[in-house]
Amino acid sequence: MNIPRFKILLAACAGALAIASTWPPAYADDLLTVGAPPSLRTAFSEILPMFEREYDAPIKIVYTPSKTLLHQIEKGAPIDVFLSAGKEEVDYLHKKKLTLNGPPRIYAQTSLVLVMSSDSQASLISLRDALANKSLRIALGDPRTSSLGDATERALTKLSPSYKTRPHIVYAAHSEDIMELIRVGKADVGLVYRSDSINSGHVRMSDDDPFGTFVPIQFGQAIASTCRAPLREAAEKFSLFLMTPRIQKLLVKYGFDSAPLPVEPSAINRKEKAP
Numbered sequence: 001m002n003i004p005r006f007k008i009l010l011a012a013c014a015g016a017l018a019i020a021s022t023w024p025p026a027y028a029d030d031l032l033t034v035g036a037p038p039s040l041r042t043a044f045s046e047i048l049p050m051f052e053r054e055y056d057a058p059i060k061i062v063y064t065p066s067k068t069l070l071h072q073i074e075k076g077a078p079i080d081v082f083l084s085a086g087k088e089e090v091d092y093l094h095k096k097k098l099t100l101n102g103p104p105r106i107y108a109q110t111s112l113v114l115v116m117s118s119d120s121q122a123s124l125i126s127l128r129d130a131l132a133n134k135s136l137r138i139a140l141g142d143p144r145t146s147s148l149g150d151a152t153e154r155a156l157t158k159l160s161p162s163y164k165t166r167p168h169i170v171y172a173a174h175s176e177d178i179m180e181l182i183r184v185g186k187a188d189v190g191l192v193y194r195s196d197s198i199n200s201g202h203v204r205m206s207d208d209d210p211f212g213t214f215v216p217i218q219f220g221q222a223i224a225s226t227c228r229a230p231l232r233e234a235a236e237k238f239s240l241f242l243m244t245p246r247i248q249k250l251l252v253k254y255g256f257d258s259a260p261l262p263v264e265p266s267a268i269n270r271k272e273k274a275p
Helices: 003-020 039-054 068-076 088-095 127-132 147-159 174-184 196-197 229-241 245-253
Strands: 032-036 059-065 081-082 105-110 112-117 140-141 169-172 189-192 203-207 217-223
Touching: 032 039, 032 068, 032 147, 032 229, 039 059, 039 174, 039 229, 039 245, 059 105, 068 081, 068 088, 081 088, 081 229, 088 147, 088 217, 112 147, 112 196, 127 147, 127 203, 140 147, 140 174, 147 189, 169 174, 174 189, 174 196, 174 203, 189 196, 189 203, 196 203, 217 229
Parallel strands: 032 059, 032 081, 140 169, 140 189
Antiparallel strands: 081 217, 105 217, 112 189, 112 203
């Protein structure tokens, strides 16, 4: 045996195992693995059981900020369907040829709103007034870790280019974390997705039009290049399932806006079940 070559092979195997060990346990089985933002948690409590029942295809859902999921896919984590809380992450993967079904499909849409504690006795305040009041603690999405942070940064930069120099800005990974900061008294107001604020019992909208114009946030999805071959058909069915009119109506029920151009139900062939 060529000893040097054998040592190189062992080192390569060890490296692969080291990368795989950083993936969450949810990726360890052969279920259809869907990586999704926490914003979908409430809606998916109804939507996922529908798909599993109708298509006889169990799903393993992994709720993680979109940028984290993106980096995991780049490293080869076996995520079959990538649902982002934005469009840019899927665009990025598509340009790197890390998606299998083309450019992003827009499956949901929402917008940014300013929220405050539902228990607060303070008067409602606009985003502009909140930025001007230097004593207010404002919670924002972190652009380094989340789609929410990216969207917030783009919108705030247009409204107030110097906002980052303002004191008392705190950052969090996503809407759930921002609302938790407000709930426990570590922030006074925060910018979150409208859909998340509607599904929370801890906050109320303080400014539902914080930028003076509608700024749509589109959620994109794609089948990841890391999709496992035996699950490709189920992945495509799930991707199309989210685009059907009845699922779009359910997303609206849970606070999302209507996404453009859903596909017709005939685009999907349900698995025939024995009577």
